[in-house]
Every structure is written in C-alpha cells, then in structure tokens.
Amino acid sequence: GAVVSQHPSWVICKSGTSVKIECRSLDFQATTMFWYRQFPKQSLMLMATSNEGSKATYEQGVEKDKFLINHASLTLSTLTVTSAHPEDSSFYICSARAGRTYEQYFGPGTRLTVT
Amino acid sequence: QKEVEQNSGPLSVPEGAIASLNCTYSDRGSQSFFWYRQYSGKSPELIMFIYSNGDKEDGRFTAQLNKASQYVSLLIRDSQPSDSATYLCALEPQAGTALIFGKGTTLSVSS
Numbered sequence: 001g002a003v004v005s006q007h008p009s010w011v012i013c014k015s016g017t018s019v020k021i022e023c024r025s026l027d028f029q030a031t032t033m034f035w036y037r038q039f040p041k042q043s044l045m046l047m048a049t050s051n052e053g054s055k056a057t058y059e060q061g062v063e064k065d066k067f068l069i070n071h072a073s074l075t076l077s078t079l080t081v082t083s084a085h086p087e088d089s090s091f092y093i094c095s096a097r098a099g100r101t102y103e104q105y106f107g108p109g110t111r112l113t114v115t
Numbered sequence: 116q117k118e119v120e121q122n123s124g125p126l127s128v129p130e131g132a133i134a135s136l137n138c139t140y141s142d143r144g145s146q147s148f149f150w151y152r153q154y155s156g157k158s159p160e161l162i163m164f165i166y167s168n169g170d171k172e173d174g175r176f177t178a179q180l181n182k183a184s185q186y187v188s189l190l191i192r193d194s195q196p197s198d199s200a201t202y203l204c205a206l207e208p209q210a211g212t213a214l215i216f217g218k219g220t221t222l223s224v225s226s
Contacts (some may be wrong), residue, residue: 042218043203043204043216044216046214048214093158095214099211103161109157109158112154
C-alpha cells in the first residue's frame with residue numbers, strides 16, 4: 001500500500017523559534033497533500049490543502065503567515081510553524097492523495113511541544 | 116457548516132461481542148464516508164469506506180450507510196481487546212477534497 005512518512009516524529013522547541021515538518025509520499029506521487037492538527041481528545045482539524053506547485057489553501061482561522069506550507073514536488077510537502085508558542089503544541093498529521101481517488105494516506109504524525 | 120457527529124463514548128463491550136458505532140452528518144450532498152481507527156498517540160488508519168446505501172462488509176467489519184437518514188455506522192463483530200481504540204467517522208464533501216472528521220468514539224473491549 002501507499003506509504004506516507006513524516007519527519008520528525010516528535011520535536012520539542014522553545015517559544016519563539018520555528019519548526020519545519022516534512023511530509024513525504026514514498027511510493028506514489030501526491031498531487032494533493034493535506035495538513036491536519038489534532039489537540040488532545042479532539043478530532044483532526046484541517047489546517048490547509050496543498051497542491052503541488054501552487055499556493056496552499058488555508059482553512060478559516062488558520063494563520064497562513066504563521067503556518068507556512070510548501071509543496072515543491074509531487075512527493076514532498078513541508079509545514080513550518082513560525083514563532084511557535086505553547087498553544088501551538090499539538091499533533092500534526094499530513095495526508096496525501098494520488099489524484100482524485102477515494103483514499104487519503106495518512107502520515108504517522110509529528111508531536112510538537114513548545115516550551 | 117458541514118458537521119459529523121459521533122457519540123464520544125466510551126463504548127464498552129466484552130470480548131467476542133458486537134460493537135456498534137454510529138455517526139450522523141449534516142451535509143446531504145456528501146458522497147463518500149470513511150471509518151478510521153486511531154490508537155492513542157498514533158495517526159488514523161483506514162478501516163473501510165462506503166459510498167453506496169446499504170451494507171459493506173470486510174472481515175469482521177461492516178459499514179452501513181443510509182443517505183436518506185444521513186447516518187453511517189460501523190459494526191465490529193467478535194470484538195477483540197486489540198480493537199480498543201478511538202474510531203473516527205469522516206466524510207468527503209466532494210471528490211478530491213479534504214475529509215471532515217467527527218470527534219471519534221472511544222471503544223473499550225474487555226477480555
């Protein structure tokens with residue numbers, strides 16, 4: 001089956017610093033990647049939709065200048081959390097879709113803790 | 116606002132019993148529905164998807180969809196302790212768009 005990887009799997013950073021999270025589709029070309037965020041005991045909330053070669057589409061309430069998304073190739077999308085604050089601590093999960101198929105393939109997630 | 120509603124649980128069943136998980140949704144135009152299982156601290160994993168009214172079976176799992184009632188369910192037969200997890204219901208508003216998730220139902224299967 002299709003595999004999506006994320007790196008790092010967990011990261012601790014200090015308040016005010018920036019963190020980059022990578023999402024890679026390992027054995028397929030992902031025309032679309034999605035970034036979700038999940039707080040404890042909450043569901044996955046879509047942050048943005050990223051199409052290769054174009055600007056990401058952000059959901060209402062998500063600051064595009066704070067959460068920078070780059071989808072430079074068909075196998076890689078990155079999410080950079082700029083000037084991170086403790087309230088940004090969350091579980092960040094990406095998913096990738098190869099064309100308009102039914103299934104999204106989820107990455108293993110990245111646990112971000114901002115101290 | 117497209118919404119997916121699930122009872123948060125916990126739903127507790129003994130080993131070997133049938134677990135029934137339910138989900139309702141607000142967007143009548145949604146076409147595809149998904150059930151994911153999520154273990155604590157892990158990413159969701161797809162159990163099955165359904166897009167036609169009726170039942171769809173895959174091993175111990177059966178998904179049921181009733182578009183008229185805007186209702187989708189997941190039955191787990193012969194529940195095992197390893198089935199203990201949070202089950203997320205999700206829908207795809209339009210083909211190719213991001214999924215909208217419910218808050219999930221926590222299932223606990225006791226041995």
